[in-house]
Amino acid sequence: xxxxxxxxxxxxxxxxxxxxxxxxxxxxxxxxxxxxxxxxxxxxxxxxxxxxxxxxxxxxxxxxxxxxxxxxxxxxxxxxxxxxxxxxxxxxxxxxxxxxxxxxxxxxxxxxxxxxxxxxxxxxxxxxxxxxxxxxxxxxxxxxxxxxxxxxxxxxxxxxxxxxxxxxxxxxxxxxxxxxxxxxxxxxxxxxxxxxxxxxxxxxxxxxxxxxxxxxxxxxxxxxxxxxxxxxxxxxxxxxxxxxxxxxxxxxxxxxxxxxxxxxxxxxxxxxxxxxxxxxxxxxxxxxxxxxxxxxxxxxxxxxxxxxxxxxxxxxxxxxxxxxxxxxx
Amino acid sequence: xxxxxxxxxxxxxxxxxxxxxxxxxxxxxxxxxxxxxxxxxxxxxxxxxxxxxxxxxxxxxxxxxxxxxxxxxxxxxxxxxxxxxxxxxxxxxxxxxxxxxxxxxxxxxxxxxxxxxxxxxxxxxxxxxxxxxxxxxxxxxxxxxxxxxxxxxxxxxxxxxxxxxxxxxxxxxxxxxxxxxxxxxxxxxxxxxxxxxxxxxxxxxxxxxxxxxxxxxxxxxxxxxxxxxxxxxxxxxxxxxxxxxxxxxxxxxxxxxxxxxxxxxxxxxxxxxxxxxxxxxxxxxxxxxxxxxxxxxxxxxxxxxxxxxxxxxxxxxxxxxxxxxxxxxxxxxxxxxxxxxxxxxxxxxxxxxxxxxxxxxxxxxxxxxxxxxxxxxxxxxxxxxxxxxxxxxxxxxxxxxxxxxxxxxxxxxxxxxxxxxxxxxxxxxxxxxxxxxxxxxxxxxxxxxxxxxxxxxxxxxxxxxxxxxxxxxxxxxxxxxxxxxxxxxxxxxxxxxxxxxxxxxx
Numbered sequence: 001x002x003x004x005x006x007x008x009x010x011x012x013x014x015x016x017x018x019x020x021x022x023x024x025x026x027x028x029x030x031x032x033x034x035x036x037x038x039x040x041x042x043x044x045x046x047x048x049x050x051x052x053x054x055x056x057x058x059x060x061x062x063x064x065x066x067x068x069x070x071x072x073x074x075x076x077x078x079x080x081x082x083x084x085x086x087x088x089x090x091x092x093x094x095x096x097x098x099x100x101x102x103x104x105x106x107x108x109x110x111x112x113x114x115x116x117x118x119x120x121x122x123x124x125x126x127x128x129x130x131x132x133x134x135x136x137x138x139x140x141x142x143x144x145x146x147x148x149x150x151x152x153x154x155x156x157x158x159x160x161x162x163x164x165x166x167x168x169x170x171x172x173x174x175x176x177x178x179x180x181x182x183x184x185x186x187x188x189x190x191x192x193x194x195x196x197x198x199x200x201x202x203x204x205x206x207x208x209x210x211x212x213x214x215x216x217x218x219x220x221x222x223x224x225x226x227x228x229x230x231x232x233x234x235x236x237x238x239x240x241x242x243x244x245x246x247x248x249x250x251x252x253x254x255x256x257x258x259x260x261x262x263x264x265x266x267x268x269x270x271x272x273x274x275x276x277x278x279x280x281x282x283x284x285x286x287x288x289x290x291x292x293x294x295x296x297x298x299x300x301x302x303x304x305x306x307x308x309x310x311x312x313x314x315x316x317x318x319x320x321x322x323x324x325x326x327x328x329x
Numbered sequence: 330x331x332x333x334x335x336x337x338x339x340x341x342x343x344x345x346x347x348x349x350x351x352x353x354x355x356x357x358x359x360x361x362x363x364x365x366x367x368x369x370x371x372x373x374x375x376x377x378x379x380x381x382x383x384x385x386x387x388x389x390x391x392x393x394x395x396x397x398x399x400x401x402x403x404x405x406x407x408x409x410x411x412x413x414x415x416x417x418x419x420x421x422x423x424x425x426x427x428x429x430x431x432x433x434x435x436x437x438x439x440x441x442x443x444x445x446x447x448x449x450x451x452x453x454x455x456x457x458x459x460x461x462x463x464x465x466x467x468x469x470x471x472x473x474x475x476x477x478x479x480x481x482x483x484x485x486x487x488x489x490x491x492x493x494x495x496x497x498x499x500x501x502x503x504x505x506x507x508x509x510x511x512x513x514x515x516x517x518x519x520x521x522x523x524x525x526x527x528x529x530x531x532x533x534x535x536x537x538x539x540x541x542x543x544x545x546x547x548x549x550x551x552x553x554x555x556x557x558x559x560x561x562x563x564x565x566x567x568x569x570x571x572x573x574x575x576x577x578x579x580x581x582x583x584x585x586x587x588x589x590x591x592x593x594x595x596x597x598x599x600x601x602x603x604x605x606x607x608x609x610x611x612x613x614x615x616x617x618x619x620x621x622x623x624x625x626x627x628x629x630x631x632x633x634x635x636x637x638x639x640x641x642x643x644x645x646x647x648x649x650x651x652x653x654x655x656x657x658x659x660x661x662x663x664x665x666x667x668x669x670x671x672x673x674x675x676x677x678x679x680x681x682x683x684x685x686x687x688x689x690x691x692x693x694x695x696x697x698x699x700x701x702x703x704x705x706x707x708x709x710x711x712x713x714x715x716x717x718x719x720x721x722x723x724x725x726x727x728x729x730x731x732x733x734x735x736x737x738x739x740x741x742x743x744x745x746x747x748x749x750x751x752x753x754x755x756x757x758x759x760x761x762x763x764x765x766x767x768x769x770x771x772x773x774x775x776x777x778x779x780x781x782x783x784x785x786x787x788x789x790x791x792x793x794x795x796x797x798x799x800x801x802x803x804x805x806x807x808x809x810x811x812x813x814x815x816x817x818x819x820x821x822x823x824x825x826x827x828x829x830x831x832x833x834x835x
Contacts, residue, residue: 192710193709193710194708194709194710195698195699195702195707195708195709195710196708197710198691198695198698198710201687202684202687202691202695205684205686205687206681206683206684208681208682209681209682209683209684210695211644211664212644212664212674212676212681212682213682213695213696213752214664214665214667214668214669214696215665215695216665219665272686272687273686
């Protein structure tokens with residue numbers, strides 16, 4: 001009797017606490033389940049060394065996923081970011097190969113990244129080509145430029161500065177993780193504590209209502225694509241700095257990684273809900289999954305299939321949890 | 330009963346039809362009988378129950394009390410396809426024809442002639458479509474894609490489609506609202522052709538003249554009750570309007586013939602609209618708005634006054650003309666710039682102008698967020714400032730909510746409408762445009778909103794109230810401009826007027 005009455009009080013309270021937080025708790029739950037699973041089935045997953053490895057591996061993805069998060073918050077999509085990363089990284093390598101000073105390389109790469117982002121944004125927002133198509137075209141353009149300028153041969157010149165950022169540590173913290181932290185914290189601040197960030201959420205939540213409320217939604221969209229261009233470019237420079245070599249398809253696999261991480265983190269594909277905390281968890285989920293499968297004693301040929309299936313299952317789980325949180329409100 | 334129905338069988342009989350929505354009766358014990366080959370007009374104010382009644386007949390509403398007889402047989406439809414199988418077709422205002430397909434394809438939509446492999450027989454389809462349309466007096470190249478043809482033709486194709494699929498009882502919902510005078514003539518010709526072939530037609534419209542011209546008899550509905558069914562011959566427009574309005578109880582302000590005295594102030598002009606034209610929506614619209622004045626723009630659905638409001642705020646581009654605020658040109662098509670100049674706009678569409686999944690304070694702070702956050706750090710979000718502003722507005726407008734941090738979706742319609750108004754008053758604008766400010770809100774909220782708008786006027790704000798409901802216009806306005814088919818047809822200024830008079834002028 002007494003336990004029943006206690007339950008009756010605690011359970012509804014718990015539900016009340018969980019429901020508004022389902023968007024962050026569901027991916028967190030996924031992350032914990034994955035960590036426990038890999039901790040049980042492998043010997044090394046839950047070791048300090050491996051956890052450091054996960055953080056380091058996740059850092060590059062985190063930088064790229066930051067831009068994707070903002071674009072998704074607007075209810076748009078960026079399919080070009082991975083190839084834009086390659087393009088900017090390749091530009092950096094080619095300029096370095098031409099012995100141009102770092103003081104020129106950095107501004108040139110930043111301008112290029114912003115210009116690509118601006119093009120994505122302008123074409124989607126003002127000319128109103130659906131961002132899905134506009135950025136798919138940019139995917140091909142960015143790859144095409146990298147392919148053409150490098151003639152499909154690897155470029156082995158990387159500025160020392162980016163080689164250090166990609167590989168070395170500050171004390172025991174990898175520089176690349178510091179970069180990721182700075183980018184993510186900056187984005188979090190922008191989204192949560194600036195007027196521009198509020199406009200992003202409101203525009204993503206209801207584009208027409210934002211426009212009718214006097215928000216310059218097209219400008220917001222263009223600016224967000226510029227930021228996404230910047231994070232892609234920065235990610236590309238870090239990634240190629242880390243590898244020490246630029247191929248014309250270096251970042252290709254990051255396309256699925258970036259979008260999977262953001263969506264697994266719980267940011268809504270239709271816009272307006274989610275944020276950098278979600279993306280942080282999503283990036284950790286996706287990286288843990290990759291590393292955990294590496295540690296498991298299974299055929300390397302089946303890993304992509306397993307990751308794909310787990311992505312699908314996790315997405316279904318997240319959607320169900322979020323939907324139940326909404327409807328029962 | 331109408332003469333046309335004397336010696337013909339009854340096509341439709343409705344007996345004791347009652348329909349409630351969430352405890353509110355939309356129709357009460359409605360009795361109706363229409364004969365084969367009769368054209369029956371259906372009139373009434375917004376919310377009188379015309380559409381609900383026709384949705385029961387067309388199978389869209391299946392949950393009602395009472396009996397429905399079609400061709401003398403008692404029926405109870407499970408859905409619209411069920412009604413279609415009994416020969417009932419409805420032509421909605423939004424047409425269901427597909428613009429990119431040809432006239433022939435649309436005429437046969439869903440029932441194209443096919444050979445035994447399931448391949449469409451194009452030649453046969455074109456010939457049959459042509460013959461079928463010609464038979465109805467519609468001559469058009471059946472191979473043209475529909476979106477190259479004017480709206481009126483598309484509408485006639487829709488009617489042809491419904492008839493081709495076997496409908497003998499046709500319901501037309503506001504068929505003339507988007508048509509020009511010449512096109513209306515064509516439509517009426519089609520209606521008469523159908524009548525000659527013993528099709529039965531229900532003609533719902535706000536345009537009383539149109540109903541009177543084409544119908545044999547008119548059924549008048551008011552507040553869900555059937556007032557009267559009259560033979561059209563010998564009726565006048567005033568007869569119909571008076572029966573439509575009746576003596577209303579429980580209404581906020583107006584009795585039928587209550588005289589409202591309009592008086593406009595003699596202050597300086599704030600907003601000037603010059604010769605605004607957008608082909609197909611409005612034409613040569615000019616007016617001036619003075620400080621402390623409420624100007625009502627009244628018209629029926631599709632009269633163009635709603636589009637003028639959207640155009641002023643930059644939500645719609647126009648072909649010609651200009652909008653001036655205190656002598657300065659207001660840019661077209663840039664709502665964020667128009668807002669910064671000091672014009673506020675309250676949309677008639679709450680769903681399209683508010684954010685249901687976000688907190689109330691975020692809804693209220695959005696339009697003037699920079700001003701609420703205040704210099705020098707107007708880019709830095711400080712929720713406490715927003716909440717203080719929102720709480721002030723919640724108290725000011727008497728918005729009933731569990732605080733400013735709950736989601737907007739938790740509010741009732743009337744309180745949401747107050748949020749829609751409050752969010753534009755966190756900073757005082759110079760001009761405020763209100764589209765249907767009291768639509769869909771209960772009587773209590775309605776009078777509070779009306780009072781808030783009157784208070785704003787007292788502070789010197791200039792308001793434009795745009796509505797299709799004469800009560801809203803008369804409750805608020807100092808001066809009224811009447812729109813009909815995209816043009817200002819008359820101005821009511823410094824005189825007394827009544828609701829019937831307003832309605833007659835449209």
